[in-house]
Every structure is written in C-alpha cells, then in structure tokens.
Amino acid sequence: xxxxxxxxxxxxxxxxxxxxxxxxxxxxxxxxxxxxxxxxxxxxxxxxxxxxxxxxxxxxxxxxxxxxxxxxxxxxxxxxxxxxxxxxxxxxxxxxxxxxxxxxxxxxxxxxxxxxxxxxxxxxxxxxxxxxxxxxxxxxxxxxxxxxxxxxxxxxxxxxxxxxxxxxxxxxxxxxxxxxxxxxxxxxxxxxxxxxxxxxxxxxxxxxxxxxxxxxxxxxxxxxxxxxxxxxxxxxxxxxxxxxxxxxxxx
Amino acid sequence: xxxxxxxxxxxxxxxxxxxxxxxxxxxxxxxxxxxxxxxxxxxxxxxxxxxxxxxxxxxxxxxxxxxxxxxxxxxxxxxxxxxxxxxxxxxxxxxxxxxxxxxxxxxxxxxxxxxxxxxxxxxxxxxxxxxxxxxxxxxxxxxxxxxxxxxxxxxxxxxxxxxxxxxxxxxxxxxxxxxxxxxxxxxxxxxxxxxxxxxxxxxxxxxxxxxxxxxxxxxxxxxxxxxxxxxxxxxxxxxxxxxxxxxxxxxxxxxxxxxxxxxxxxxx
Ligand SMILES: Nc1ncnc2c1ncn2[C@@H]1O[C@H](COP(=O)(O)OP(=O)(O)OP(=O)(O)O)[C@@H](O)[C@H]1O
Ligand SMILES: [Mg+2]
Numbered sequence: 172x173x174x175x176x177x178x179x180x181x182x183x184x185x186x187x188x189x190x191x192x193x194x195x196x197x198x199x200x201x202x203x204x205x206x207x208x209x210x211x212x213x214x215x216x217x218x219x220x221x222x223x224x225x226x227x228x229x230x231x232x233x234x235x236x237x238x239x240x241x242x243x244x245x246x247x248x249x250x251x252x253x254x255x256x257x258x259x260x261x262x263x264x265x266x267x268x269x270x271x272x273x274x275x276x277x278x279x280x281x282x283x284x285x286x287x288x289x290x291x292x293x294x295x296x297x298x299x300x301x302x303x304x305x306x307x308x309x310x311x312x313x314x315x316x317x318x319x320x321x322x323x324x325x326x327x328x329x330x331x332x333x334x335x336x337x338x339x340x341x342x343x344x345x346x347x348x349x350x351x352x353x354x355x356x357x358x359x360x361x362x363x364x365x366x367x368x369x370x371x372x373x374x375x376x377x378x379x380x381x382x383x384x385x386x387x388x389x390x391x392x393x394x395x396x397x398x399x400x401x402x403x404x405x406x407x408x409x410x411x412x413x414x415x416x417x418x419x420x421x422x
Numbered sequence: 423x424x425x426x427x428x429x430x431x432x433x434x435x436x437x438x439x440x441x442x443x444x445x446x447x448x449x450x451x452x453x454x455x456x457x458x459x460x461x462x463x464x465x466x467x468x469x470x471x472x473x474x475x476x477x478x479x480x481x482x483x484x485x486x487x488x489x490x491x492x493x494x495x496x497x498x499x500x501x502x503x504x505x506x507x508x509x510x511x512x513x514x515x516x517x518x519x520x521x522x523x524x525x526x527x528x529x530x531x532x533x534x535x536x537x538x539x540x541x542x543x544x545x546x547x548x549x550x551x552x553x554x555x556x557x558x559x560x561x562x563x564x565x566x567x568x569x570x571x572x573x574x575x576x577x578x579x580x581x582x583x584x585x586x587x588x589x590x591x592x593x594x595x596x597x598x599x600x601x602x603x604x605x606x607x608x609x610x611x612x613x614x615x616x617x618x619x620x621x622x623x624x625x626x627x628x629x630x631x632x633x634x635x636x637x638x639x640x641x642x643x644x645x646x647x648x649x650x651x652x653x654x655x656x657x658x659x660x661x662x663x664x665x666x667x668x669x670x671x672x673x674x675x676x677x678x679x680x681x682x683x684x685x686x687x688x689x690x
Contacts, residue, residue, distance in 0.1 A: 227594055244597070251595040255588050261610050261688050271596040274606070322596065 172239060173200035174358045175224070175326055180233035182219055193219045194230075195383035201326075204356040206349075208369030210417065211379030217362040220384075221328045224360065225251040237326065247275055250324030254331045256315035258303035264314055265290070265299040271322040282321065289317045292351065309340040316348060320357070327352065329361040333368070342402065345372060349401050366421075370413045371401035378420050388420055476660035484661040493665075500631055500642040501669060503559060507566025508627040512620060514567070515574025522575070523582040523608070524600065540576060544568040544630070548637045562634030562642070569630035570623040577622070581615030582608050613688050617681040624673050632666070643669070 182194040193216035201207055211217050222228040224235055226245040235242050237249065250271075258267050268290065272282050290296040293313045303311055312333060319327065333341050349372050352359050363369045369376055370392055378387045392413060394404045404410060458478045464470045465477035472480065485493075522529040547568060552561045585608045593603050635644025643666045650658030 225595060227591070245594065247597060253588060253592055253595070257586075257588050257592040259589070259607070259610070261613070270593075270606070274593065274596040274598045274602055319595075 174203045174205075174238060175201040175360075176236035177201075177220075177224065178234045178236060180220070180223060180230045180235070182216065182223060182228075183231045192383040194223075195385050197233075197379075197384065197386060199377060199386060199389060201358055201360065203325075203358055204353075205358055205374045206352065206372055207360045208373035208376045209360060209362045209379065210364070210366060210369050210376060210421065211384060212381050212421065213364070215379050215382045216384040217379060218330055220379075221251065221330050221360065221362060224326075225249055225328055227251070247322055248325045249328065250319035250322055250326070251328045252315055252319045252330065252332045254334060256303075256311045256335070258311055258314055260303055263300050263302060264295060264306070267303065267314055268318045268321055271318055275322060277322070282323075285323070286317070286321050289320060293317060293347070307340075308336050309344050312336060312344055313347070320351075320355070325358060327357050327359045329359065331362055331364060334364065341368070346401050366414055366417050367405065367410075368401075370410060370417070371405055376413075376417060378417060390416065474656055476657050480657050481661045481664060484657045485665070488658075488661065496642050496646055497665065497669060499559075500628075500635070500644065500666075501673070503562045503631045503634070503642065504566060504624070504627045504673065506563045507570065507630055508620075508624055510563070510567050511570035511574055511623055511627060515571050515619075515623075516578050516616070518571075518575045519578035519582055520604065522579050523604070529579070536572060536576060540572045545633045548633065551634075552637060557638045558640070561638055562631055565634035565637075566627040566630030569633075570626040573626060574619050574623060577619040578612070578615065581612040585611045610688060613684065617677070617684070620677050620681070621674065624677050625670065628666075628670055628673070 177197055177199050180194055180197040182192070184191040184193055197220060209217055209220070219228070223230045226235070226242055226249065237246060242249075258264075259270070262270070265286075268286050269278060269283070272278055272286070287296065290299060293316075295310060295313060295317070298306060298310065303314070306314065312335070316332070333345055336344060345368060361369070361372065373392050376390045376392060378390070379385070380387045390413065394407050394409055396404060396407070461470075461475075462478045465472040465475070522532065544565070548565060551564050551568070555561050555564055582604075589607050589611065590603055593607050598606070631642070632644040632647075635642040636648050639645050639648055643662050646662040647659050647666075650656065650662060
C-alpha cells in the first residue's frame, strides 16, 4: 500500500483581483521509503503542492491520503522543510532542534536522546550550545533538517531546501542527507530547480507542466549501482541520458 | 575567537577605538563645563538677568537648600508616578497589541479609532481625567498612561504583524497553536521592538506625569515648577527643571541597562 496518495488535487487561489489556478490536476502516489523529486517551471505550483500535502493549505478539490487515512489539517506524520532554514536566532542550536517536539508537547527523554543522536550523526553535537549566527550555511541547513526529522516523520517534504548553499556544500550536504534518509527509510518528496540534483537523489522524478500544473511525466530513475549515492551516480552514462530526457520535457 | 594570541593590528585597532571614545567623552564634558561657566560669568557680569534665567551658583544653593527640606519627597513622588504609568502602559499596551494581533478583524475595526486617539493630544483630557478619577496621584498616573498607551499599542502591534512570515509558517508545519506561535516566535522576535518602545515610553510617561502634576498641583517636580513660577522663585523653577532632566536621563539609562542585560540572554 502506498504511504502517500495525492488524489486528483486542484488548487485555485482567490484574490480580490481575480482567481489563479495553480494546480489543475495532480494525481500520483508514493511508496514507503521512496525518494521523489519534483521539477517544473518557476511559478507552476510546486510549493503550492507541498503546502497542500503538508496540510498547511486546503486544496480546492481532491484529497491527500496518508497511510490510508485522509488528512485534515497538519499531520505530525509529515515533516516539511522550507526553503529558508528559519532557525530562530535567539535560541541555541539544541533549542532550535527541539522546537518541533516542544510545540507538539513531545519533549520526552526518548526524543531528546534521538535528537542528540541526530546531532552527533550530522557532526553538530559540539555546536549544541552555539547560536545560529555562529554556523555556516551548510550547518544551518542540517540543523533545520534535524529539527524536521526530530518529530520522526513518515514523510519528508523538502522545498528547494538546499538552494541557499554554494555548489560544493550543496553536493556534500545532499550526499549526507540522502544517506540518512535512506537509512531511516523516510519517504521524501523534494522540489528542486536543479535537474541534476533531482536525478541524483530520486527514485522517480515528477515533471510538472506550466501553470496551471498537470503532471507531464513521471520518470523512474534506476542506475543499477550496488551502493548508489548522489555523488557516484552522477558519473554514470545513464545520468546524462536522464538529464537530456527531463530537459526536453521541461522546455 | 580563532586566535587566542591578540595580534598587533588588533591591539592598535582597539587602542584607536578607545582613544576615539575618550575624545568624544572629553568634548561632551567640555561643552557642559563651558556652558555652565559662560552662564555663571554672564550672570555675574549682569549681561543676562539672573532673576529670570537664574545662574549655576544660585541653582546649586537652591538645590542644597531644598535637600534640607523635602526635595527627596518630590523626586520620589515624580519617579513613583512615572514608573507606575510606565509599567501599566507597557503591560496594558502589550496586552492590547496581543489581542489586536490575535484577531485581524478587531484590529481592522479599531484602526481608525487608534489613529485618532494617537494624534489626539492626551493632555487635553486632563481636566476630564481629574473629574473622573479625582485630583490626586491616580489622575497623574492615568495621565501618564493615557500618553504612553496608544503609542505602545501601535508600536508593538506593528512589530507583531511584521514578524517574518516564514518563521510563522515553519512553526505551523509543526502544528503550533496560535498561542504557541505568539509565545515561541512572535514575542521573542519582537524583544528589540519592545525595548525601543520602552525607551520611548519612559520619556512619554514623564511628560504625562509632569503635565498631571501641573494640573493637580500637590506634589512632585512638576508641582515645584508650577509653584516656583507662581511665587516668582525662578531659581526654584530652574533647579527643578535641571533635576528633572537628570531624573529623566537616569530612568532612560535604567531601561537601556535592562535592555543590555535581557539582550545578552535573548539577543543574537
Ligand atoms: N497566496 C497566494 N495567493 C495567490 N496566488 C498565489 C499564492 N501563492 C502562490 N500563488 C500563485 O500560484 C502560482 C504557483 O505558486 P507556487 O509558489 O506554488 O509556485 P512554485 O512552482 O513553487 O514557484 P517557484 O519555482 O518560483 O518557487 C504562482 O503563479 C503564484 O503567483
Ligand atoms: Mg516555490
């Protein structure tokens, strides 16, 4: 059974000066542990789609089903990481990371232990008592990811979460994050502008059309590598084939 | 931080900064001393009328004289009234701003009223206030409150409403309640706004208190000023004004000090 069903979603924005149809018809489902990349032209409705899946926004029609249950409002089975890291400058790294579980009144010793473990895995444990302004961009992004993972979500939504990073950092951060997500079997949907990044991490790439968005194509990505990582799959010949194929569909 | 051994450039830089600071302080003190000296000399020489404008030596004498009497009492009363009006204004103002932040409908409905109330000179309400709450300390505190309240509400509301939307959205992804969003995001985000408003308010409360004391005329520095004027003791007026200036500066500094202490904990 699919972990996530996006069923016939349509979204119209209402404003005083008119109506904008952002999403026309979006329908797909995602299996447990799968990594889905979503690409599409700017302004086509990618962020809208993630916000609807996260429950921050109601679709005009259609429904989101998680583990067979229709979701109403925000589900704590879903973690949503926004484009900006949004670390609270007045909180220490540790207090930033526990914000989510604190809000959900879940500050149990078990969860605290989990958070400490995550901080260690991401090499941030020594910075626990520091403030966000004392961290580099890549570190901040990882802190934001841990904050999202701390609530132990089944589904992770990433909205251009790495676009603020420089290319070098971006490659290493996505590589690290990919391995953690696969290890924890977190189902992930990632919106990105960077086609190679999308291919390098994805099991499937969803291509959206211009606004009002429909799904143009869904491309399964398979490299046949034994120990696939976002870095090593970039070197395979298949990688550029996928790139050409997606590039054509987008333009 | 990276380099525990301070470099020569850094020592030079720190020295330069320090010298610059000392220079500014010296100028500031110098100007004050020159001003006082000039005032004294011109008064001694009879170029300015020391009966109207007083002179530093007479002010000093009056000051010593008053200290024998009940100067402390008057200062105490003014400070007490100002602090009471100030604290009430800050608490009520922040609470009202919270309500208006919570409900955009209430906020929109009250907008024209707030604008009018804000531009209305609250001192004009003095006589009404005295009739309603009685000619005493309450009326004066009320006056201080009236002057500082609306400004606080507007300032804090503006801060609350301009909290980074992305922060709020982030908290919403964790299903935060509106109250949690306020407590964990909006309020700490606006600590700096709060202190700016505190700094403005301490001055406004003092204005309210002095205006109130003018009207009620029972005690306090405002009363001394009015009284001095009525009996043509302009030394008393000048002395009170100068003490008032010192009191105002000290209260402002106290708020600034509090800000530094809190910002150390909350800042970054
Ligand atoms: N709150 C809103 N009210 C009205 N229209 C909106 C709102 N948010 C988004 N839109 C419109 O919906 C469309 C899709 O927006 P969305 O932010 O989902 O695009 P996107 O694919 O994420 O774009 P980008 O790649 O630039 O991030 C845009 O045309 C935008 O103008
Ligand atoms: Mg977007």
